[in-house]
Every structure is written in C-alpha cells, then in structure tokens.
Amino acid sequence: MDVRLITLLIAKRLLRLTLVLLCVALVSFGLMMASPIDPIDAYLGPQMAQVSPEQRTLIAQRWGFDEPPAVQFGHWLRQLVSGDLGWSHVYNQPVSEVIGQRFQRSIALLGGAWLLSALLGFGLGLVAGAKEGSALDRVISTYAYITASTPAFWLAILAVLLFSVTLGWTPTCCAGPTGTLSQEVTLATRLHHLILPVTTLALLGVANITLHTRTRMLELMRSDVATHAFAQGASRMEVAWRHGLRHASLPAITLAFASLGELFGGSILIEQVFAYPGLGQATVAAGLRSDIPLLLGIALFTALFVSVGNTIADTLYGIIDPRIKAGEP
Amino acid sequence: MSQVKPLHYQSTRLPAQPRLMAILNLSIAALLVVGLVTSQWLLGDLPQQMQFDARLVPPSSHHWLGTDALGRELWARTLAGLGLSFWVGSLAAMLSTLIALSLAALATLSRRLDTLVSLLIDTLLSVPHLILLMLIAFALGGGTQAVIIAVAVTHWPSLARVLRAELLQLRQAHYVRISRALGKSRWFVLQAHLLPHLLPHCLVGALLLFPHAILHEAALTFLGFGLSPSQPAIGVLLADAMRYLSGGYWWLGVFPGLGLLLMVLGFERLASHLRRAL
Numbered sequence A: 001m002d003v004r005l006i007t008l009l010i011a012k013r014l015l016r017l018t019l020v021l022l023c024v025a026l027v028s029f030g031l032m033m034a035s036p037i038d039p040i041d042a043y044l045g046p047q048m049a050q051v052s053p054e055q056r057t058l059i060a061q062r063w064g065f066d067e068p069p070a071v072q073f074g075h076w077l078r079q080l081v082s083g084d085l086g087w088s089h090v091y092n093q094p095v096s097e098v099i100g101q102r103f104q105r106s107i108a109l110l111g112g113a114w115l116l117s118a119l120l121g122f123g124l125g126l127v128a129g130a131k132e133g134s135a136l137d138r139v140i141s142t143y144a145y146i147t148a149s150t151p152a153f154w155l156a157i158l159a160v161l162l163f164s165v166t167l168g169w170t171p172t173c174c175a176g177p178t179g180t181l182s183q184e185v186t187l188a189t190r191l192h193h194l195i196l197p198v199t200t201l202a203l204l205g206v207a208n209i210t211l212h213t214r215t216r217m218l219e220l221m222r223s224d225v226a227t228h229a230f231a232q233g234a235s236r237m238e239v240a241w242r243h244g245l246r247h248a249s250l251p252a253i254t255l256a257f258a259s260l261g262e263l264f265g266g267s268i269l270i271e272q273v274f275a276y277p278g279l280g281q282a283t284v285a286a287g288l289r290s291d292i293p294l295l296l297g298i299a300l301f302t303a304l305f306v307s308v309g310n311t312i313a314d315t316l317y318g319i320i321d322p323r324i325k326a327g328e329p
Numbered sequence B: 001m002s003q004v005k006p007l008h009y010q011s012t013r014l015p016a017q018p019r020l021m022a023i024l025n026l027s028i029a030a031l032l033v034v035g036l037v038t039s040q041w042l043l044g045d046l047p048q049q050m051q052f053d054a055r056l057v058p059p060s061s062h063h064w065l066g067t068d069a070l071g072r073e074l075w076a077r078t079l080a081g082l083g084l085s086f087w088v089g090s091l092a093a094m095l096s097t098l099i100a101l102s103l104a105a106l107a108t109l110s111r112r113l114d115t116l117v118s119l120l121i122d123t124l125l126s127v128p129h130l131i132l133l134m135l136i137a138f139a140l141g142g143g144t145q146a147v148i149i150a151v152a153v154t155h156w157p158s159l160a161r162v163l164r165a166e167l168l169q170l171r172q173a174h175y176v177r178i179s180r181a182l183g184k185s186r187w188f189v190l191q192a193h194l195l196p197h198l199l200p201h202c203l204v205g206a207l208l209l210f211p212h213a214i215l216h217e218a219a220l221t222f223l224g225f226g227l228s229p230s231q232p233a234i235g236v237l238l239a240d241a242m243r244y245l246s247g248g249y250w251w252l253g254v255f256p257g258l259g260l261l262l263m264v265l266g267f268e269r270l271a272s273h274l275r276r277a278l
Helices: A003-034 A039-050 A053-063 A069-081 A095-130 A135-149 A152-166 A187-221 A224-231 A236-258 A260-274 A279-288 A292-320 B016-043 B074-107 B111-126 B129-139 B144-155 B157-171 B174-181 B186-223 B234-242 B250-277
Strands: none
Touching: A003 A069, A003 A292, A003 B111, A003 B129, A039 A053, A095 A135, A095 A187, A095 A236, A095 A260, A095 A279, A095 A292, A135 A187, A135 B250, A152 A187, A152 A260, A152 B186, A152 B234, A152 B250, A187 A224, A187 A236, A187 A260, A224 A236, A236 A292, A260 A279, A260 A292, A260 B129, A260 B186, A279 A292, A279 B129, A292 B111, A292 B129, B016 B074, B016 B250, B074 B111, B074 B144, B074 B157, B074 B186, B074 B234, B074 B250, B111 B157, B129 B144, B129 B186, B144 B157, B144 B186, B157 B186, B174 B186, B186 B234, B186 B250, B234 B250
C-alpha cells in the first residue's frame, strides 16, 4: 500500500477538519450573538430585579459584552485555544468539567448503542439480503422502514411504558437509584439502568445499516463471484457468510462512523425521556436556561466528535476506493 | 467533443402496476392532506375544551382515545397536532428546498463559490442536527417561526448536493450550450432551460424532506425549544404525557406518537413512489 498517499490523504482530511471546526465555532457564536435572550438576564435569573443598571454595565464590562462581536469572538477563540471554555452558570462549574463528567456517563450509552446497532444492523442486513424476497427479508425490511420513521422519543416512551411501568423490569429513570452517591452505585445497578436506554437507541440506529447492508448483499448475489460459488454448490447463506462478510462489512463500518451525529441527536431525546444525566440532558438544560458558554462548548465538542467520525468514514471510503488502492500489487 | 446524453428522452411513465399503486397512494395522501389542512377549522376549539368531570379517562366509546389531565379529548388534540405538524413541516420543507436550489445554483457559478458552499455543507453536517436545531431556535427566540426556519436551515444539504450534480450535468447538455453560444444570458439560460428541468427534482426533494422536517419539529418541541406549550403540537402532547407515565395513563403516551408515525410513514411511502417515478 502506498503509505505516502494515505498520509497525504489523512493530512488533507485533518486540515479540512480544523477548517470545519473553525466554521462551527463561528456559526454557533454568531447564532448566540443573534439571540434576543440577554446573557446577563439569563445569568442573574430571578435576581434580575435587584440589580441596578450600573451594576449591569459593570457585569457587561467584566464579561466584555460592551465590545463589538468580532472582538468578543476573538477573545473567546483565544480562551478556547488555551483550553478555557468558560463558566457554566447552570451547573456552577467550568464548562470543560461539565462536559467531561457528562460525557463519561453518555459514552456508556452512546458506545453501547453504537456497537449494538452496528452489529444488529449488519446481521439483519446480511440475512435479509441473502434471503431476498423471503418472508424473513420482508419482515426485516418492513421493520427497518418503520423504525426509520419512528420518532426516537416516542419509542423511548413506549419502552418505559412497557418495561418499566407495566412489567416493572427496569427502573424508570436516572443513572442510578435516587438518593445514592454515584460512587456507591454498583456496576450491576448501573447496567440495569442503562439497558433500556441503550436498547432503545440501538433499535433506532439499526434501520440505516440494515438497509445499506441489504443493498450490498443484493449486489453481491448478482455478481460473478456468487454465480461461481453457486455453480460449485454453495448455498445462499454460505455465500453470504464467506463473501458477504468481507464485501459488506467495511461499508457498514463506514456508515456506522458517519452516523455518529444522528446517534448523538437520538441520545439527547433518549436521555431526556429516561432522565439519564448525560451530555444530552445537559444540552437541553443549557438551551432552556440560556447557559451560553455551556451551549457553545457542547456544540463544539459534539462537532469535534461527529467530524472525527465523518473523517474516519471519509478516509475509509478512500481506502475502499480502488483508485487509491491502485498502487497495491 | 464529448457526447452528452440528452436527459429529456428518458421516459417518466411507470409500468401499469406500480402506476396504479402510486395513483392509489396519491389519492389517499391527497385525502389526508385535505383533512390535515382543514383540521384546524373542522375541530374548532375542541382540542382545547376542558371537561372537568372527565379527566384522565381511558379510551372508551365515549372518549375515543381517552382524555388528558384537564379532560381534553386526546383524539381531537392528536389530530390538531398532526395538522400543526403538517403546516410546519410543509413550510419548512418548501423553504429548505428553496435554499437548496439557490445554493446549488450558486455553487455551479464558480469554483470558489462551489468550495464555499461545500464547506458550509460540511459545517452543517458536522454538528448533530438536533443541537444545530436547538442553537438556531435559541438564536431566534423560540416559537413556531423559529422552528420553521431552524428546520429549513438544517435540512437542505442533501438536496443541494443532488441539485448541484444535476446542474453540472445539465450545463453540458447540447441545448444549453447552444443557447449560451447564441448569446443568451446566464439568467435566461437558468430560468428558461435549467429551472424547468430541476422542478420535478425539487418537488420530490421537498417531499423527501417533509417527513424529516416533521420528526425534527416534534423532537424540538418535545425538548421545549419549539412550538409553545399552549399549542396542541405532538411534541407538547408527548412532553405532557411524560408526567403521567408512571401513573399508568398509557394512552397519553401511545396515541399522539402513533399518529405521528403513521403520518410520517405515509408521506415517506408517497415520496419514494414519486422518486421511483422520476
């Protein structure tokens, strides 16, 4: 494999990534600037009435709100580069700490759902594609089409209704029993609280990968490779297993990386329904209570998260592309 | 000179069987649309009418889908919510298509603009949709208008890509080249030759956007960034239902979402029929 070409490709992607992140910072900062919600009002909250206009100007001066937006953006960017994301007034903590703690909780949810949906989606797609037109294929395809149209938060509500309220198998909320310190929660309890959110999030992510893998399998079954294998007496499932795995797995992995944004969006809704104290819930709180530094920090962080996923996906596409592999014997 | 296949000669007629299905689906959709559009007037103030002697009543022959905590009929509220979703979704989809069309046209004008537009697309795609929606709704101060604009601004990239590719291909078509060679202006070529050709793509694009727009509107409203809680939007109904889940009032959580799912599925099918017809 041509190492130089790959290195060049990755360098180019990294440059693009930086540029995109800069654009995200600019766009989200601009949006915050355009908001009619006054950050000082939001900071003061109910104490708004007790603060005199003089104190207000003092706060504005201290925070640099009296300066033009471009200068403010410069300040913010400079702080950003030095690793300071500002102070979150909702959680009364530095933004970086809030994001760090919350993401630690969310990563279990996100990672679990991501792995589960990729594996399940790939498996279902493989089977559906191998048995094209069968009852199983129809069931799987219908399932995929329906979940693609299902509102994430509604599915979560249904899951809570069925498994938590009616059957009582799983807890209805949070990351652990209420009233206990997070250090005291055992791994088993943690998993017990995670199982329903993870499954719900995974079930939603399955559709995309299933349909994609199925299409790939249909391509394979019409190819010369498959015809040759059939002529030698292989069954459709054998062909799916021997060739399908290799043929369709890389595209499925690529798609899984490219769908991180959707996964994160879904996790916001799921965390809200299950009252799971992760990054998604913090995002909603930050938005509803006008915590601008936190909102900006989360926007940037998730953009980094998603664009790293996109970059990996793009690079994988590049590696799959035969034109780049041309140097290989 | 390279030979470019004229695009016009492709038949847009469908074989008989799918065509019948498409017509059937279309008529069902048309009926639904008329119902949804007029639901605001048909229902009157029924979705907001409180009956204090019938609070949290389960579904029965008298209260078809049950009632909520203030004794309001859930079926009327769900229908009204779907009507609202339809309005917001279609306005957002139209606006989004307009953005996609103008940016795609802009991108084909010069190389530099093309790079700029694709950078914009990359930027939009790198922030999770829902977070971007929240940021935009926040910037606009919330409310129905904010939701429509937010959904429109976030949903155009995929359609813009399709339209851009189509435009680039069209520019090479003979009749466009001849028109240019005869000294027609860019604007004339655009509105006389290119736009009529793109129109069906825009229509299907808008229809494909529509289900996504509805789902995102509901999600945004559910989180509290969208339509005001006083409106019977599906997101509001489900957010309300969250408070009564542990009490076993299942109908509040089940029916509004089911209605939304059926509506989204219906339009999704319609859009894919039309896309195959194109």
